[in-house]
Amino acid sequence: MAYNLKSESEVKEYVKNLGIEYRFGCYSEKKPEVCHLLADFLESIKKDYEKAGKVYKNNCDEYKYGKSCLKYGTYSLLGKGTKKSDFKVAYDYFEKGCNLGEPDCCLNQGLLLITKNDRPELEQDVIRGMKLLQKACSGKNANACYYLxxxxxxxxxxSDTSSNSTDKSKSxxxxxxxxxxxxxxxxxxxxxxxxxxxxxxxxxxxxxxxxxxxxxxxxxxxxxxxxxxxxxxxxxxxxxxxxxxx
Structure with a gap:
């Protein structure tokens, strides 16, 4: 069916049918890419970040869809659609996505390790973080190459090097x-x-x-x-x- 997108009523009908189509493709046909689109729909059109986050999380956990791991990791990092920001949960979902071959997840996981922070649940590890950036760069993530x-x-x-240290070589x-x-x-x-x-x-x-x-x-x-x-x-x-x- 062709829609006249200049008509407000037809736009509403189009959006409604789009949501129905995504829900059917996700819940009935169990297509991971459609579940991701459903979460995007809930996020962008419905502005329901809590429901969107749940769909991203489930699509990552159940269907191993890397892009959804990336989105839920980002939600957890920002506290979007969740009760609060949680760096450890964010890290865990970026790690899942990275292991599933999603370069953006490797980038974010690496940056969380490289960045100095005061969070006991996420210890800084520059060398491991750089290896993740290298993996992301190899996966064609331009930002990872730039950061490296x-x-x-x-x-x-x-981090523990004193500016007036005399017993260590510069290297x-x-x-x-x-x-x-x-x-x-x-x-x-x-x-x-x-x-x-x-x-x-x-x-x-x-x-x-x-x-x-x-x-x-x-x-x-x-x-x-x-x-x-x-x-x-x-x-x-x-x-x-x-x-x-x-």
């Missing part, structure tokens, strides 16, 4: 020593995957000869690539319903 590049650009100091003070060659490699990968900040960093590396041979032409090339990406972001700020499945 940034960590190698500046290095990551040990011993770092969990992750500065490494501009690795920084360049991850920046290149991030840029190729569409991260404009990685492209901007590439431009600077080529301009200065950091981690790669100095090359003014390539510096200008990646500067222009980053600027084009910035224009695209500014001119295309809308999100499309159902794009979470792409």
């Amino acid at each position: 590049s940034g960590m190698y650009i500046v290095g990551v100091k040990k 011993d003070q770092f969990d992750v020593p500065k490494d501009m060659k690795k920084a360049f490699q991850y920046a290149l990968e991030g840029c190729n995957l569409g991260n404009m900040y990685s492209c901007a960093n590439l431009s600077q590396m080529y301009a200065k000869g950091d981690g790669v041979a100095k090359d003014d032409k390539l510096a200008e090339k990646y500067k222009n690539v980053a600027l084009e990406m910035q224009k695209d972001v500014q001119s295309n700020k809308t999100l499309t319903f159902q794009e979470g499945l792409s």
Whole structure:
């Protein structure tokens, strides 16, 4: 049936039927991708975050659908549709999604481990966190590649290293020593995957000869690539319903 989406009554009918279709596909046909769409529908159209969260959680637990693990992990982290924020629950669902091959989950799980926090239930572990970022980057997550590049650009100091320490060598003070060659490699990968900040960093590396041979032409090339990406972001700020499945 064709709907006239300029008619308010027909729009309401369309939305109602869409909800019925998603519920049937999820609960009767037990299709994980449709359950995820049902949760998206409850979130975006109905604004019922509690019900949406329950559907995401069940779809992750019962049907092992990685994108739903990502959503429920995010809900738990933000306290959205739940009574309060719970970093440990968020971490557990990001871990489930990562193990199911969802790169965004690996990114979030890694960032929770890398970020310094005062939560006893989630101990900081930079090295393990970086391995998860590497897994996410290998899974074509551009942001993970960018974060890895940034960590190698500046290095990551040990949390217990005193600024006036004299009994340790400089390299011993770092969990992750500065490494501009690795920084360049991850920046290149991030840029190729569409991260404009990685492209901007590439431009600077080529301009200065950091981690790669100095090359003014390539510096200008990646500067222009980053600027084009910035224009695209500014001119295309809308999100499309159902794009979470792409």
